[in-house]
Amino acid sequence: MANAKHPVDEVLPASQLILYGLQHVLAMYAGAVAVPLIIAGAAGLTKAQTGFLINADLFTCGIATLLQTLGLWKLGIRIPVIQGVTFAAVTPMIMIAKSVGMEGIYGAVIIGGIFTFLTAPYFSKLLRFFPPVVTGSVITVIGLSLLGVGVDLAAGGTGVPNYGAFKFLAVAAVVLVCILLINKFFKGFIANAAVLLGLIIGFIVAIPLGLVSFSGVGSAAWLHVDTPFFFGMPKFDLGAIISMVLVMLVTMVESTGDFLAIGEIIEKPLGEEDLTRGLRADGFATFLGGILNAFPYTAFAQNVGLVGLTGVRSRYVVATSGVILVLMGLLPKLAMIIASVPNAVIGGAGIAMFSIVAASGIKTLAQVDFKHNRYNIFIVAISIGVGMIPLVSPNFFKYFPSWSQTILHSNITLGAVTAIILNAFFNGGGHEDDIKKELKANSGIDAA
Template sequence: MGNAKHPVDEILPGGKLFLYGLQHVLAMYAGAVAVPLIIAAAAGLTKAQTAFLINADLFTCGLATLLQTLGIWKLGIRLPVIQGVTFAAVTPMVMMAKSGGMMTIFGSVIVAGFVTFIIAPFFSKLLRFFPPVVTGSVITVIGVSLLPVGVNWAAGGVGSKDYGSLTFLAVAGIVLISILLINKYFKGFIANIAVLLGLMIGMIVAMPLGLVSFSGVREASWIGIDTPFFFGLPTFDIGAIIAMILVMLVVMVESTGDFLAIGEMVDKKIGEEELTRGLRADGLATMLGGVLNAFPYTAFAQNVGLVGLTGVKSRYVVAVSGLILTAMGLFPKLATIIASLPNAVLGGAGIAMFGIVAASGIKTLSKVDFDKNPHNLFIVAISVGIGLIPLVAPDFFKLFPSWSQTVLHSGITLGSITAIILNAFFNGGASEDDIKKELASNAGIEG
């Protein structure tokens, strides 16, 4: 009878469930906590507020993962898919944090999540407007736009009185070299948590140099509950909402690729119904993120790679990951320790992580045919060029109306709009089946 069950629906022994589930958490943990750390720095939050943001993010990651793996009603793809905060949203959220504060971010996240939920059944019809030439250009812009964040961290953080000191640069260098050495000399699980190990090594090196302050750890409570709208009621800014909806369209393309890739890995056919359930869960998790002081959620590509690497197909393994993440979100002491990571340590890891995001975009673009269709060169060139305007010339759009500033200061929004319009102009739109095949192959290589 047990043999009749599909491996995806198999419930493994308790010990294995926990260990495999923990491995998934460790593989995505550095990426999961990086986003709240970036946003907290941009918004000028205190260490206690930063810790709260990390807790809220981990807690919501867990809920989103449980929703996706176990599913309820017509929600959740019921595959071993772990959910995490998308890096695609970081650049516009940094702009929102600086201009309108946390409430503007959460307002835009709630609306964008609702839009995602509503359009999920129709998304396969929009998919043809997001071929690899579009998604590759956008992901490249995201990575390059984030690199200044990592570089500034490595130098000690913007505003630091010792900005650029050799001590900061040396610590960041040690973290970066550690990540590279771990990737070179280790395989599998250890290589998958190279960023996490690099951060731990950096923390140990930074302690005797007096760069680490554990102030607030003793005062932080052992258990803390994530309360809705902790930072105040959300504000709904039109520019911010447009920017976040565009981000979610790109995220839906990424999620689709991850769902299709993991479906192939575990030998489960992903049709329109399954895809709709998965994208609806993304939308609901994102809405929930806005309520619970967190962010937009998507399938984490590195964990798709981990499923292929380990061959463990059970969705209940990743459901246990969801339980672990939810539990981790209830411990403010742990989050306060993470919030104590000095900027220089984060910088070494940030340069690697954000560089990998840009490299992932370039890898996606490597699938694009530039010889038979030279128009693709123009799509990439112009969308990347326009997407990087806010990075290279922050005052470029300063004379435009104030309501448009959030959109115009978001490189990913400008790059996305440009790539979508140019692709529609030059190529019209590829067939849905071709796009699905390309998305699955791209996502399958990630991680």
């Protein structure tokens, strides 16, 4: 039948929408709440502020997902893609939080969102500057730099008096081992929720060890609506903005790869206009995140795999996930319980998640031609080496101007700029269609 409805536009019974929608939420939930927990710890936020940050993130995740799946005007790709915070932004946001404060993060996020929205129609022309040798190098730098954050959390968190105490390391090890065992002995839905289950088990183990405090849970409201600019009016720091714009370039590559991968899975070819609508929605959601105390948003790769695993192609399933996320974002008590998760528990999961990010970069680099193109090894080696400078030697750039410190202390910024420049110098621009095929094959920085 020529006019038959494509499965992506099929509206399933309410019970199936809720069940499958909840499954998508569980698959991405750990990654969604991990970023606000990490940023809150790095910025020294109080427990109440951390709870608010989690609520704001979940609420905006839901809005972004609804925008992508249902569409509005020229926004939204209208396929089953769930939105979440990109891990690519974590390291720059930690640096911005320490140097400029939370207001600096949100100023940069707002500009980054506007940049993404405006450049979405032209991004396909820039794809040739982001072949796998560039994206793989950058993703590897992101994973390696984030590992330091995960290790610090596993040891109890930077600044705690008994940093590295055995009970912290033991709890982190329990979480990590549980994630590995669940992936080894289970498949499907349970395996997809391995990180979330590991966090729950670690949380339970931490309670009798005295690492969990439920203070503030009882006094938290049952329902609260997100307050724009909760942490103050945004600050527009040039270094922070440049870092975030580079993050959004990497995120656009990431989202494009995920969009193309989903299009292949659901057997719905995506054109330039589809990709433009999807990237515009990313930009608008990121801009909205800067207003609603949230973060940059992208397609979550683990949910791409879930679409292929379940065979459920309806975009309304993921739209239901968006509704669930919005409702969860309105529940402060739930956020305060999540904020009670000890650093060591988050660190155990973080080591797994961030290592997978690095491994995803290595997987992407495995597709690079090192045999016939000897320049690629220099691009990878130098971009990763330069990207690691702030991690291995924090004082390396201490004599540079103060305005440049945010940029020079961002691993992803240094790694990305170096990889882009070296690739352009050695290889020039690749063919756009070839880059798209490689992106589709290697999509997924956030597959943690």
